[in-house]
Amino acid sequence: MFHGERLVDRAVRVLREGGCDSVLVVLGAWQGDIADAQVVSNPDWASGMGSSFRVGLDALTDTAAERALITLVDLPGLTSEAVARILSTPATAVSAAYDGVRGHPVMLARTHWTAAAKSADGDRGARVFLDALGDDLVLVEVGDVASADDIDFATDLPLET
Numbered sequence: 001m002f003h004g005e006r007l008v009d010r011a012v013r014v015l016r017e018g019g020c021d022s023v024l025v026v027l028g029a030w031q032g033d034i035a036d037a038q039v040v041s042n043p044d045w046a047s048g049m050g051s052s053f054r055v056g057l058d059a060l061t062d063t064a065a066e067r068a069l070i071t072l073v074d075l076p077g078l079t080s081e082a083v084a085r086i087l088s089t090p091a092t093a094v095s096a097a098y099d100g101v102r103g104h105p106v107m108l109a110r111t112h113w114t115a116a117a118k119s120a121d122g123d124r125g126a127r128v129f130l131d132a133l134g135d136d137l138v139l140v141e142v143g144d145v146a147s148a149d150d151i152d153f154a155t156d157l158p159l160e161t
Contacts, residue, residue: 007073007074007076007151008025008034008073009034009035010073010076011025011071011072011073011075011078012025012034012035012036012037013036014078014079014080014083015069015071015080015083016036017080017083018079018080018081018082018083018084018086018087019080019083019084019087019088020069020083020087022037022038022065023036023037023038024037024038024039024040024056024059024060025037025038025039025040025073026039026040026041026042026052026053026055026056026059027039027040027041027042027045028041028042028045028046028052029045029046038059040055040056040059041055042055047122048121048122048123048124048125049072049120049122049123049124049125050120050121050122050123050124050125050126051120053070053116053117053120053125053126054117054120056068056070057113057116057117058117060113061113065110066109066110067107067108067109067110068107068108068110068113069083069086069087069105069106069107070104070105070106070107070108070126071104071105071106072104072150074150074151075104075147075148075149075150075151076147076149076151077146077147077148077149078104078105078146078147079142079145079146081142081145081146082096082105082142082145082146083105085140085142085145086105086107086140086142087107089107089138089140091136091138092108092109092111092112092136093106093107093108093109093112093130093133093136093137093138094106094107094108094137094138094139094140095107095130095137095138095139095140096139096140096142096146096148097139097140097141097142097143098141098142098143098146098147098148099141099143100139100141101148102130102137102139103148104148106126106130112129115129116129116130119132
């Protein structure tokens with residue numbers, strides 16, 4: 001819990017408030033319902049986030065979606081302002097930047113999904129694919145409205161009073 005809200009629920013809320021029409025959540029070790037989101041299961045979740053990335057993009061292939069905004073749920077500093085800024089960028093490959101350093105979320109046009117999914121592996125996700133894009137990956141600075149801090153362990157959560 002982060003400020004009384006599950007991280008996954010917070011992520012869905014921030015994405016919706018930032019302008020995402022629909023939200024797809026890929027679940028692994030934990031399975032359950034998430035309000036205001038479509039849920040898909042990744043049976044290979046233990047192999048790393050790359051498999052969840054592939055499952056998510058695969059679930060979108062039969063939809064009308066032309067872009068996918070991909071993020072992690074353990075980013076309590078992500079804001080709807082940052083999401084809106086990324087969504088408003090017309091490029092086919094966009095990444096959030098925090099003081100010039102690439103981070104999440106990442107937005108990819110449908111034209112990139114197949115190659116990105118093929119490159120996704122283990123806990124690197126689509127990093128190799130994004131690196132290969134070079135200058136075709138547009139960095140959008142969001143460090144003034146969001147934080148890249150993530151929560152890997154319960155001890156990373158601030159104490160709630």
